[in-house]
Amino acid sequence: MDKLRKHIEAIIAISDEEFEFVKPFFTYKRVKKHQYLTQEGDTVTFEYLILSGVFRMFYLDNDGKEYIVQFAGENWWMADYQAYFKDKKATLNIVCMEDAEVLCLTLHGRETLSVESHKMEHFFRVKLTNGYVALQRRIISLLSSSPQQRYEEFGRLYPHLMQRIPKKYIAEYLGVSRETLSRLYSNSKV
Amino acid sequence: MDKLRKHIEAIIAISDEEFEFVKPFFTYKRVKKHQYLTQEGDTVTFEYLILSGVFRMFYLDNDGKEYIVQFAGENWWMADYQAYFKDKKATLNIVCMEDAEVLCLTLHGRETLSVESHKMEHFFRVKLTNGYVALQRRIISLLSSSPQQRYEEFGRLYPHLMQRIPKKYIAEYLGVSRETLSRLYSNSKV
Incomplete structure (x- = not known):
C-alpha cells in the first residue's frame, strides 16, 4: 500500500488519517503472465491500478x-471503461504480459471516495484529464500519422514499454506488419 | 446563463448562491459560420461549452x-485538450459549421472552480468520464470497424448531428470516400 500512497501523493498530499480512509477501498491481487483480468462479455466490477508488470488491452x-x-x-490505471462506468458487458479483453501485481477498485468504491473526499475527487479528475489527453493524442495519431511517425511517437512516449513488449504486439498496436516494424527498428538504429 | 445552470444541474444540484459563484468564470461568445475558435499553433486559452451551433475539430x-x-x-465541451491542459501550442483546428454561441472557460477558471467547490470538481470529473468513454469507443471503432459499422454507430450515437453536417465531412470523419458514404446512405434507406 506504500506504492498507492506514493501514487496518490504524486498528485495531492494526504494525511495518515486520510490514507487510512482510502486504503480499505483497494484490494490487492497477483496476476500471472497470460492470465486475463477482463474478457469480452464479462461484467466489469473493477478498474485496476498496476503496481508491477505489463498488460495489453485489445x-x-x-x-x-x-x-x-x-x-x-x-502506475497506469486500466479498465474497459465503457463497461465499468456504464454498467455494460465488456467488449474488450485485458491480458497480463508479465507477472504482475494490481490494486482493484470498484465503481462504488471510486464514487464513495470521490463523494467523501474532495482530495480523492481531485485525484481522480487529474488522472482522467491525463488519460483523456492521451486518448485524444492516440486518435490523432491513428487518423493521420505514418507508421514511421507512430513508431517514433511510441518510442518517445513509452521507452520503458518499448523494451519489454514483444515486437509482434508493438506492430499490432501501431497497425503495421512485422516486416514494416523490423524496417523501422533498423532505420532508427542507423 | 440559464443554459449553463441547466447543464450543470443535469449532473449535480447547486444553490442560487453556488451558481452566482460559478457564473463569472464563464464568458459568452458568438461565433459565425466558418470562424475558427482555435487554429494550429495558437496558444489555447479557453475550452468551450457549446450553447448552440455545430463545430468540427480537425x-x-x-x-x-x-x-x-x-x-x-x-451541450458538448470542446478544446484541443493536450494544448489546453499541458500549456502547449495547438495542433488541432476548431471551426464553426453553423452560427453558434459558446461559453469560454480558462484553465485557471476550471481549476479554481474545482478547488473552491467540491460540487464543481465532481461535475468536471463526471464530464471527463463521459468524454473518456467516448474516446475509448472511437479508438476501438477506428481500429476495428468496417465503414458500414462506423456509419451505423455514428447514426445511432449522433442522429441530430447526422442531419446537420454536410456529407463530405461525415465521410471524412468515418474515413471513407464520398462514393462509399453515398452507398451506405442508400443501403440504410432500403
Whole structure:
C-alpha cells in the first residue's frame, strides 16, 4: 500500500488519517503472465491500478483478429471503461504480459471516495484529464500519422514499454506488419 | 446563463448562491459560420461549452489533408485538450459549421472552480468520464470497424448531428470516400 500512497501523493498530499480512509477501498491481487483480468462479455466490477508488470488491452473481431487499444505498465490505471462506468458487458479483453501485481477498485468504491473526499475527487479528475489527453493524442495519431511517425511517437512516449513488449504486439498496436516494424527498428538504429 | 445552470444541474444540484459563484468564470461568445475558435499553433486559452451551433475539430497534415477528430453540438465541451491542459501550442483546428454561441472557460477558471467547490470538481470529473468513454469507443471503432459499422454507430450515437453536417465531412470523419458514404446512405434507406 506504500506504492498507492506514493501514487496518490504524486498528485495531492494526504494525511495518515486520510490514507487510512482510502486504503480499505483497494484490494490487492497477483496476476500471472497470460492470465486475463477482463474478457469480452464479462461484467466489469473493477478498474485496476498496476503496481508491477505489463498488460495489453485489445478488441477481438468476429474473425479472431486482435486490435490493441492500449498497453499499460506500472502506475497506469486500466479498465474497459465503457463497461465499468456504464454498467455494460465488456467488449474488450485485458491480458497480463508479465507477472504482475494490481490494486482493484470498484465503481462504488471510486464514487464513495470521490463523494467523501474532495482530495480523492481531485485525484481522480487529474488522472482522467491525463488519460483523456492521451486518448485524444492516440486518435490523432491513428487518423493521420505514418507508421514511421507512430513508431517514433511510441518510442518517445513509452521507452520503458518499448523494451519489454514483444515486437509482434508493438506492430499490432501501431497497425503495421512485422516486416514494416523490423524496417523501422533498423532505420532508427542507423 | 440559464443554459449553463441547466447543464450543470443535469449532473449535480447547486444553490442560487453556488451558481452566482460559478457564473463569472464563464464568458459568452458568438461565433459565425466558418470562424475558427482555435487554429494550429495558437496558444489555447479557453475550452468551450457549446450553447448552440455545430463545430468540427480537425488535424491538418503537411499535405493539407484534413482529419476530423470530432464534431460537437449543443451541450458538448470542446478544446484541443493536450494544448489546453499541458500549456502547449495547438495542433488541432476548431471551426464553426453553423452560427453558434459558446461559453469560454480558462484553465485557471476550471481549476479554481474545482478547488473552491467540491460540487464543481465532481461535475468536471463526471464530464471527463463521459468524454473518456467516448474516446475509448472511437479508438476501438477506428481500429476495428468496417465503414458500414462506423456509419451505423455514428447514426445511432449522433442522429441530430447526422442531419446537420454536410456529407463530405461525415465521410471524412468515418474515413471513407464520398462514393462509399453515398452507398451506405442508400443501403440504410432500403
